[in-house]
Amino acid sequence: MDNNNNNIELRYSEELRADSNTGMVYGTAIVFNKPSILLGNSFQEVIRPQSEEFMKSQNIVMRFNHQENSVLARYSPNSQRNSLHFNMDAVGVHFEFRAKKNDAWLLESISSGDITACSFAFRVAQGGDTWEKRNDGTYLRTVNKMENVKDFSLVIMPAYEQTSVNTRGLDELKQAEEAEIANKANTIIETEKKKAEEIRTAEEKLKNFDVYYKNLMNKYL
Numbered sequence: 001m002d003n004n005n006n007n008i009e010l011r012y013s014e015e016l017r018a019d020s021n022t023g024m025v026y027g028t029a030i031v032f033n034k035p036s037i038l039l040g041n042s043f044q045e046v047i048r049p050q051s052e053e054f055m056k057s058q059n060i061v062m063r064f065n066h067q068e069n070s071v072l073a074r075y076s077p078n079s080q081r082n083s084l085h086f087n088m089d090a091v092g093v094h095f096e097f098r099a100k101k102n103d104a105w106l107l108e109s110i111s112s113g114d115i116t117a118c119s120f121a122f123r124v125a126q127g128g129d130t131w132e133k134r135n136d137g138t139y140l141r142t143v144n145k146m147e148n149v150k151d152f153s154l155v156i157m158p159a160y161e162q163t164s165v166n167t168r169g170l171d172e173l174k175q176a177e178e179a180e181i182a183n184k185a186n187t188i189i190e191t192e193k194k195k196a197e198e199i200r201t202a203e204e205k206l207k208n209f210d211v212y213y214k215n216l217m218n219k220y221l
Contacts, residue, residue, distance in 0.1 A: 008150060010066070011036070011047070012119040012158035013092075018110035023099045025072075025106060027118040029086070029152040030093040035140075043131075043139035050146055052088055060084060062097055063153040064106075066121060072106070072154070073097035084152070093120075095152055106154065117158045121150040 015028035036045040062073040062084045073084035086095040095118075099106045109115040128145035 007123050008121050009123065010119050010121050011045075012117050012155065014117045014158070015094075016110060016116065016118045016154065018099075018107045020107045020111060023104070023107060024096055025099055025110065025154070026094070026096045027152075027154075028092050028094050029118055029120040030149075032090065032092045038138065043141055045141040045143065047143045049088070049090070050093075054146070055086070055088060055093060055149070058149045060086075060149055061151045062095070063151050065155055066119070066151065066153045072099070072103055086152075110154075115154050115156055117155050118152060119155050119158065120152050123147045123150070
């Protein structure tokens with residue numbers, strides 16, 4: 001993955017297989033409407049279906065471990081010679097490509113379980129995700145719209161614990177929650193101050209009445 005691209009995120013899927021007879025590699029790069037594992041120990045994520053028009057407009061390179069110098073296949077919306085093909089359904093985005101002669105090792109590695117998963121690199125569109133806090137204290141992120149899909153990739157081992165996430169929306173939500181807690185605390189403090197002032201005023205009035213009563217008693221008794 002190109003580290004110069006800000007806010008590029010990675011997601012993994014273990015839907016991957018190969019046919020050694022035909023040399024074809026098949027996988028599901030993007031899974032729709034299925035909650036992810038707990039990411040960052042604090043949230044799960046659901047990716048909503050993207051439009052077919054959006055997906056077909058992307059320039060997508062199939063890589064190995066997201067390495068920039070690795071090109072296993074490619075899809076371009078303006079090309080008639082695409083070696084990477086994909087289709088969409090309610091489950092997700094499914095791809096296929098034929099391994100080149102020099103990449104025949106991929107077929108054996110997938111069949112033997114050395115390469116176990118695939119992933120995709122993407123960027124969420126501005127305002128394209130929402131965050132909500134759940135009753136158990138964790139959060140749910142819903143990705144509604146992507147800005148672009150950078151690549152698909154075959155990966156040796158999904159590094160779920162290292163999954164990159166643009167948590168701006170989560171940070172804003174937590175800040176709003178902290179602000180709400182602070183406002184509630186300030187309201188309680190101000191209410192208690194008001195009660196204390198009312199008690200002090202009442203005590204002062206009682207004290208003044210006591211002095212007045214004593215003076216009255218001394219005057220007439």
